Amino acid sequence: MDGIDLTGKRAIVTGGYSGLGRVTVSHLVQAGAEVIVPARDVTRARSALAGLSGVEIMPMDLFTAASVDAFGAAIVRRGVPVHLLINSAGIMATPLSRDADGHEAQFATNHLGHYRLACGLWPALRAAEGCRVVAVSSRGHQLAGVDLDDIDFDRRPYDKWVAYGQSKTANALFARALDARGRDHGIRAFSLHPGQILTDLARHLSEEELSAFDALDAQGNPKVDPEKGMKTVEQGAATTLWCATSPLLAGHGGVYCEDSDVAPLNDGAMGRKGVAAWAADDAIAEQLWVLSAQWTGHDVS
Known part of the structure; x- marks a missing residue:
């Protein structure tokens, strides 16, 4: 961030009050940006972000369609541009649950919630005349592509890791399809793998699962080996x-x-650097976008 001046810029960061999101918010503020953090738990967000100037906290739950729609509408009503949308919130390896429309929770939260958010904010993103949308994916996308015939595990047995991988692939495909729609309006989109980092994202994992990842040293502290x-x-x-x-x-x-x-294309081996071919396929990205539009009733123009 050395030399980056974001004075006069406005950013929205989902998941901005814990883990990667909070660090992201902190550095955006230090660079001069005004940052809005949507929060399911407003009280917790206020506590976590106390002391950071230039941060506004607003209620929003990615898992609830009406909540996301209300947040987007509130921002658009302000008539101000949004220069950065960083989709950092997410859940991982959760037991099977579904949203009000019957969509599997990891897909509903990690993908559909952020898809709905970007569509709702579209007028504000266009108004920036130079905007970036950043989707925090994961190397976990290498676990699975998007099963367009059974995204919600209605017919196949539920596997929490396959569901997580599918949702992270969806993040990468979302960035490709959004970029194709936004580039003529000055909106560019990116996805990324931040690294293997123990944050609150791992709260659903057992001690045995954490041990299998070999993520902790003998003292129980997270290993650091970039x-x-x-x-x-x-x-x-x-x-x-x-x-x-x-x-x-x-x-x-x-x-x-x-x-x-x-990152380059991955050669197909799990756990290697790079993006799997199924997460960089524009045809699949388009299919997912169209399906997301049908399911949410939202699109961009």
Whole structure:
């Protein structure tokens, strides 16, 4: 963020009061941005962000369609541009549950909630005349592509990791399809893998599952080895901030990034650097976009 001046810029950061999101908000504020943090738990958000000037907290629950719609409408009514939309909130490896429309919870929260948010904010994003939308995906996208025939596990057995992988693939595909629609309006979109970082995202994992990840040292502290992708929260937030602000990405969009760089296509092996082919396929991205529009009743223009 050295040399990045965001004075006069407005950012919205979902998940901005914990983990990667909070670090992202902190550095955006330090660079001069005005930051709006939508929060399901407003009290917790106020406590977590206390002491940071230039931050506004507004209620919003990504899992609830009416809540997302109300937030987007409130921002648009202000008649102000939004220069950065950073979709950092998410859930991981949760037991099977569904939203009010019957959609599997990880897909509903990680993808559909953010899809609905971007559509609702579209007039404000266009008004910026130069906006970036950043979707925090994960290397977990390599676990699974999007099963367009059974996204919600209505017919196949529910697997929490397949569901998580599918939702993270959806994040990457969302960025590609959004970028295709936004580039003529000055809106560019990116997705990214921040690294393997133990945050509140892992709250649904058992001690046995955490142990299997070999993420903790003998003292029970998170291991840090950036060469192996095991990062601190600050190191993980660096790629989010790079996607949001780096001049090196001017004129680019739709790409998947990691380690503060554009990532190559992955060779198909799980756990390797790079993006899986199924998360970089424009035809699948379009199919997912069309389906998302049908399911939510929202689109962009």
